[in-house]
Amino acid sequence: MTTDQAVLEGDAPLDLRLSEAELESTREHLVSFLRDVVDEAGAKGAVLGLSGGIDSTTVAYLAVEALGAENVHGLVMPSVVNTEDNMSDAEWVAQELEIEYDVVEIQPIAETFFDTFPEAADDRTAAGNVYVRTRAVLNYFVANHENKVVLGTGNRSEALTGYFTKYGDQAVDCNPIGNLYKQQVRQLASSLGVPDGLVAKTPSAEMWAGQTDEEEMGLDYDTLDAVLALHVDGPLSTAATVRHLDVTESQVERVVELYERSAHKRRMPPAPEPLHR
Ligand SMILES: Nc1ncnc2c1ncn2[C@@H]1O[C@H](COP(=O)(O)OP(=O)(O)OC[C@H]2O[C@@H]([n+]3cccc(C(=O)O)c3)[C@H](O)[C@@H]2O)[C@@H](O)[C@H]1O
Ligand SMILES: Nc1ncnc2c1ncn2[C@@H]1O[C@H](COP(=O)(O)OP(=O)(O)OP(=O)(O)O)[C@@H](O)[C@H]1O
Ligand SMILES: [Mg+2]
Numbered sequence: 001m002t003t004d005q006a007v008l009e010g011d012a013p014l015d016l017r018l019s020e021a022e023l024e025s026t027r028e029h030l031v032s033f034l035r036d037v038v039d040e041a042g043a044k045g046a047v048l049g050l051s052g053g054i055d056s057t058t059v060a061y062l063a064v065e066a067l068g069a070e071n072v073h074g075l076v077m078p079s080v081v082n083t084e085d086n087m088s089d090a091e092w093v094a095q096e097l098e099i100e101y102d103v104v105e106i107q108p109i110a111e112t113f114f115d116t117f118p119e120a121a122d123d124r125t126a127a128g129n130v131y132v133r134t135r136a137v138l139n140y141f142v143a144n145h146e147n148k149v150v151l152g153t154g155n156r157s158e159a160l161t162g163y164f165t166k167y168g169d170q171a172v173d174c175n176p177i178g179n180l181y182k183q184q185v186r187q188l189a190s191s192l193g194v195p196d197g198l199v200a201k202t203p204s205a206e207m208w209a210g211q212t213d214e215e216e217m218g219l220d221y222d223t224l225d226a227v228l229a230l231h232v233d234g235p236l237s238t239a240a241t242v243r244h245l246d247v248t249e250s251q252v253e254r255v256v257e258l259y260e261r262s263a264h265k266r267r268m269p270p271a272p273e274p275l276h277r
Helices: 003-008 021-043 054-067 083-099 109-116 124-146 157-163 184-194 213-217 221-232 238-244 249-261
Strands: 045-048 072-075 100-103
Touching: 021 054, 045 124, 054 083, 054 184, 072 124, 072 213, 083 100, 083 109, 100 221, 109 124, 124 213, 157 184, 157 221, 157 249, 184 221, 213 221, 221 238, 221 249, 238 249
Parallel strands: 045 072, 072 100
Antiparallel strands: none
């Protein structure tokens, strides 16, 4: 029986967790994906931003397995918003994996943008996106110079809800964990040997003080992932999703709203059809 059939027939496998065997094959699949991307680009390795969060940590572990520690370059890029705990975890990851890394303070760079349009600097999303896009510029600065690819750290839950900055953290050359829901990323991280304390951290983009993904999206990741898997990616109607999960209709509608309103982030910028060829 397929997952979809089982759900439809009420024998609901609502647990998105991967089995041990699936975790192992996923790991091999992603490692081989990373090698292919770097080979195809004719590159010498990869650059990624290290935030101390679970997504970048997982990608760093995979990249070292795929490419060798000597070919992975981490950038730890604190702004005034980042907590010391997260930045020291980011450095710990680089040291644990024995990869080259730099700590680049991005506050002075961001301040030059803020000074240019002071009226926009108090807008927390606009200003937060400046931090995120500044990191993208730095990733590519190093990648271009070292003939490396930039690794994305976005997961499927973020991609489907548009929970990323256009041309910011999404400005990358590939997305190794892009088809894993957040809870599957946590699982994969554990299986790769990432310490529990790091796996269990509250996800945050750290674009402004106190920001958390779950508060901003209005849903916890387990609920979000389940609704995405059953309703957005899966075949269930809103009513069936409500029946199968411990969620309300308005929670399902919230997920659909996030998905639909972020469609523009998942496609190329539109251009009018050519009138004359
Ligand atoms: N239909 C449409 N067609 C074409 N463009 C459209 C559009 N709708 C909006 N836009 C444009 O899209 C732009 C807004 O998008 P964008 O600049 O991304 O900004 P926006 O989506 O407003 O903000 C980024 C969001 O992602 C979250 N985030 C960012 C980075 C990292 C993480 C994390 O988890 O670590 C989370 C952040 O907390 C915030 O909620 C505007 O220019 C807007 O006009
Ligand atoms: N201070 C930072 N220094 C370097 N890279 C950063 C920093 N903040 C964010 N990034 C990059 O932006 C990516 C997106 O941030 P995001 O918060 O979604 O992921 P995460 O921090 O790895 O995991 P989590 O979502 O659990 O917080 C990070 O994975 C990392 O590559
Ligand atoms: Mg984070």
